[in-house]
Amino acid sequence: MRVDLFDFELPPELIALRPVRPRDAARMLLVRGTDPSAPIEDRGVRDLPDLLNPGDVLVFNDTRVIPAQLEGRRRDGEAKVGATLHKRIDLRRWQAFLRNAKRVKEGDALVFGGGVTAIAEERHGDGSMTLLFEGEEPVEVLLDRAGTMPLPPYIASKRAIDEADREDYQTMFAAKDGAVAAPTASLHFTQRLVDALDERGILRETLTLHVGAGTFLPVKAEDTEDHRMHAEFGIIRTEVADRLNAVRAAGNRIVAVGTTSLRLLESAAQPDRTIAPFEGDTDIFITPGYAFNAVDGLMTNFHLPKSTLMMLVSALMTRERMMAAYAHAIANRYRFYSYGDSSLLLPGG
Missing domain, CATH: 3.40.1780.10 (QueA-like)
Structure with missing residues (x-):
């Protein structure tokens, strides 16, 4: 149709x-x-x-x-990168859609807030990438520290995400x-x-x-x-x-x-x-x-x-x-x- x-x-x-x-x-x-x-x-x-x-x-x-919206940059430069986690792969890996994805290559390290880092491992056919989160803390703990609620674009484009959205x-x-x-x-x-x-x-x-x-x-x-x-x-x-x-x-x-x-x-x-x-x-x-x-x-x-x-x-x-x-x-x-x-x-x- x-x-x-x-x-x-x-x-x-x-x-x-x-x-x-x-x-x-x-x-x-x-x-x-x-x-x-x-x-x-x-x-x-x-x-x-x-x-x-x-x-x-x-x-x-x-x-x-989960607070799956992350803001950060490439560790080796000033390129700003946004990530919205999309689907869990395993305990430390998530597929994510990236903003400014053209500035990210496979193998790049991304630094987000709260000392959270991830390696961009693989690019997929839908434009998303696999992110491997570094460290030993559960990814959920890292997201609680560094992430914000991933409000839909038609809301997030019109106002800032705030603490009220967590509830x-x-x-x-x-x-x-x-x-x-x-x-x-x-x-x-x-x-x-x-x-x-x-x-x-x-x-x-x-x-x-x-x-x-x-x-x-x-x-x-x-x-x-x-x-x-x-x-x-x-x-x-x-x-x-x-x-x-x-x-x-x-x-x-x-x-x-x-x-x-x-x-x-x-x-x-x-x-x-x-x-x-x-x-x-x-x-x-x-x-x-x-x-x-x-x-x-x-x-x-x-x-x-x-x-x-x-x-x-x-x-x-x-x-x-x-x-x-x-x-x-x-x-x-x-x-x-x-x-x-x-x-x-x-x-x-």
């Missing part, structure tokens, strides 16, 4: 630079069914318990964002270090909202997908067939898969909280619509025409024009339905992107 079919104009003032407080005070657009002319409801995140049925399950991503850009479910971007649909959840979901009888499960910086890369191809999707590491434990299959067998719905949860669930889905345990990389690219086997709904924020995530929600709800929903959101001044408002997409109504 042509990538420009997923384009739309967004007034820049609708890009949220800070989250609402409290988190569950965000608005939520309810989209039921795939008929482009069907009504769309303006709701709030706090309405979520009333919009799901007892026995339905929400699936969250428990990845934890704001982390979900209440964050437990497993490894993400360089937040599973932002979960940013709306508070203990009060979780308690209300529990009281309603709505179940919760967690999986882990370590979101990489590739999630922000633009689609440069003119056709979706020519786009190469980035890979990310994920885990679905056996007991989680078993409980999710029991939910489906009982006639209830599996609703992914965020596109990261959805992508991992669909990567683990079998042709009979069961979910298998999973551990490994996934580079699944979901576009219209894809047959969903794992999920019955999705809670997600609003996505960038011509992005892979805009294609994903269009696959779930149809492109026409999502373009109409986004037009409604823009006309009604919803807040967009990572710190913005939410939507609940239920293709079955």
